[in-house]
Amino acid sequence: MKRQIILKSRPVGLTVPENFEIREITLPELSNGQVRLTPHTFSVDPYLRGRMNDGPSYIAPFQVGEPIVGGGIARVTESLAEGFKVGEYVSGYMPWQEEIILDSAGLNIVNESIAPLSYYLGVLGMPGLTAYFSLLGIGNLKKGETIVISGAAGAVGIVAGQLAKIAGCRVVGITGGDDKVNYLLNEINLDVAINYKTCRDLSTAVEAACPSGVDVYFDNVGGEISDVVINKINKFARIIICGQISLYNVTSPPAGPRIQGLLLKRSALMQGFLINNYTSKFTEGVQALSLLVKNGELKYTNTTYFGFEKLPEAFLALFEGKNLGKLIVEL
DSSP: OEEEEEEOSOOSSSOOGGGEEEEEEOOOOOOTTEEEEEEEEEEOOTHHHHHTSOSOOSSOOOOTTSBOEEEEEEEEEEEOSTTOOTTOEEEEEEESBSSEEEESTTOEEOOTTTSOGGGGGTTTSHHHHHHHHHIIIIIOOOTTOEEEEETTTBHHHHHHHHHHHHTTOEEEEEESSHHHHHHHHHTSOOSEEEETTTOSOHHHHHHHHOTTOEEEEEESSOHHHHHHHHTTEEEEEEEEEOOOGGGTTOSSOOOOOOOHHHHHHTTOEEEEOOGGGGGGGHHHHHHHHHHHHHTTSOOOOEEEEESGGGHHHHHHHHTTTOOSBEEEEEO
16 A cells, blocks of 8 residues: 545645645556656645645646645656656656656656756756746846845745856845855855845845846745835836745735836836746756756755655745755655
């Protein structure tokens, strides 16, 4: 018998352990075109919280009583699919189970000789591609510009900050924790890092960090942090809406500034980014990011939990800001 983790109930506000349940399952024999997988690593991502709600969104909600599904890396242990061999590792969207049967369509073989397997869930996976394509498609970075990144020590923010530095920008990261500030300044060499949890006046800190104003804002968190940064934007600024983690657990949207007038006066662009809009370009993005990793220009880090049963705990930790870089669970 193998185990899986299901959504037992829909969260109201913050997710709690009681929203999950571990149950035993028995899997059938393979059909043609399928592979049997043993998971190696699961990705834990903020967007999963939105899928726990019952309502229309850009991706279908999880169903109560059904397994949580997210990004994962797994080893092929049996194959009836052309092009997939036993012993190879694949990436794709996978249910939280100790053993998995999937159609081969949608799975990608990953090369451990290029980078550690976990990188295919981070810098060479959805977070890295999100940073790459959002900066390319919306950010339109120019050398010498100032970019502010909220959630700068998270899975996407770390990549976005380094790509902006490579593009010749002044990069200001906003994060929560002195250890994260240290990483941003001393490991990936951002120009300024602000700990919003200990900063007495965030508005003054952002203004001091951005003496020429803000040309690009990479928004991973929303809420009051974004209110402050957007108020500092320059004419023709670009605002990338990548995530709104500060709002994912609220039961009703909080009132905030009405920014349309500011966007109008500054001739600024605000655009939402969804990685699913770029699926046809994934190969291009992975190749570009792989080259930067290989050349040592792009660093990455993970916060790792160990053990299948740790998946719910790791998910809760994500919303407590306990992760530096990509949060993963290794089996």
